[in-house]
Amino acid sequence: MEKSHTTVHLSIAEFSISLFSDSEIELEEGYLPFLLKEKPLNTDITIHCFAGLPNRIPSKSELVFDAENEDQKFYSIYRTNEGLVFLMYNQQTKDEIQQIAVLDETYSHWKVYSEISNNTISPLKYPFGPIMMHYMTLKFDAVMMHASCAFDGKKGRMFSGFSGAGKSTMSKLWADAGNRIINDDRLIIRKIGNEYFVYNTPMYYQDIPKKSPLNSVFLISHSPVNKINRIYGALAISKVIAFSIQNNFEKETIQNRLAFFADLCSKVQVFELGFVPDINVVDFIVANEN
Numbered sequence: 001m002e003k004s005h006t007t008v009h010l011s012i013a014e015f016s017i018s019l020f021s022d023s024e025i026e027l028e029e030g031y032l033p034f035l036l037k038e039k040p041l042n043t044d045i046t047i048h049c050f051a052g053l054p055n056r057i058p059s060k061s062e063l064v065f066d067a068e069n070e071d072q073k074f075y076s077i078y079r080t081n082e083g084l085v086f087l088m089y090n091q092q093t094k095d096e097i098q099q100i101a102v103l104d105e106t107y108s109h110w111k112v113y114s115e116i117s118n119n120t121i122s123p124l125k126y127p128f129g130p131i132m133m134h135y136m137t138l139k140f141d142a143v144m145m146h147a148s149c150a151f152d153g154k155k156g157r158m159f160s161g162f163s164g165a166g167k168s169t170m171s172k173l174w175a176d177a178g179n180r181i182i183n184d185d186r187l188i189i190r191k192i193g194n195e196y197f198v199y200n201t202p203m204y205y206q207d208i209p210k211k212s213p214l215n216s217v218f219l220i221s222h223s224p225v226n227k228i229n230r231i232y233g234a235l236a237i238s239k240v241i242a243f244s245i246q247n248n249f250e251k252e253t254i255q256n257r258l259a260f261f262a263d264l265c266s267k268v269q270v271f272e273l274g275f276v277p278d279i280n281v282v283d284f285i286v287a288n289e290n
Contacts, residue, residue, distance in 0.1 A: 009036040013188040013199035016040035021049035024120045030202040046109045049123040051116035064249045074127050088128050107139040141191040144245040149182035149198045150174035156212030160243040161220040169277045177282045182210045216269045223274025226284045236270040237261045
């Protein structure tokens with residue numbers, strides 16, 4: 001953990017994020033490699049951090065999204081006259097609110113209220129950190145994905161699939177073959193000019209910021225033999241978008257996501273890949289991806 005008074009600047013996926021607080025800010029260790037030593041020339045996202053939770057959420061609030069399962073609440077989103085309000089729940093308990101965050105209509109400015117301990121607050125504590133990054137991608141030409149990515153020095157290959165499909169296994173195989181792993185769980189894809197790039201995001205462990213071009217997307221599953229099939233158009237779009245991180249409750253956001261993935265799938269090769277989890281799949285992919 002690192003503590004800093006009043007102001008903290010981060011760069012994630014080459015977006016600049018500035019946090020301001022009258023209390024001491026504590027960052028979980030995964031964010032430390034993304035710290036900037038100097039104030040950026042331009043700030044993309046501003047987060048004003050406050051100690052203590054407000055007594056109530058703003059008036060005229062409408063619940064628009066709940067992220068929860070049978071065992072745990074993660075967060076709730078309300079639409080209010082101040083913008084979107086997020087209630088973040090403590091992941092060690094079931095219903096305790098640990099933070100309240102307000103996002104303005106431009107998706108540029110946050111107000112985050114956190115419990116204070118010894119004059120210290122942790123504004124990016126899970127689940128708020130990933131939520132902030134997701135809404136950052138909505139403001140720009142970018143998306144966040146459940147995926148891994150390997151870079152061989154020339155090509156970046158992204159691997160995505162359902163839980164247990166083999167994202168981490170694929171990362172290990174490509175690492176064992178001498179390739180650089182961008183991340184094996186959560187990535188940001190950005191469109192810059194007419195090209196797509198992949199970036200890692202802060203995790204629960206430390207890893208330096210990384211970047212790779214995106215040349216191919218593989219939708220993976222385990223198989224008794226290695227097999228590959230390139231897919232196109234609406235099929236490719238629907239299968240790739242299934243592994244993006246999103247809250248589908250706003251029509252404009254959904255349309256923007258569809259447009260992003262339609263363009264991505266027209267410029268980046270998309271394959272369905274069944275694979276045997278051994279090193280031979282690396283050569284198989286290289287030989288069959290074109």
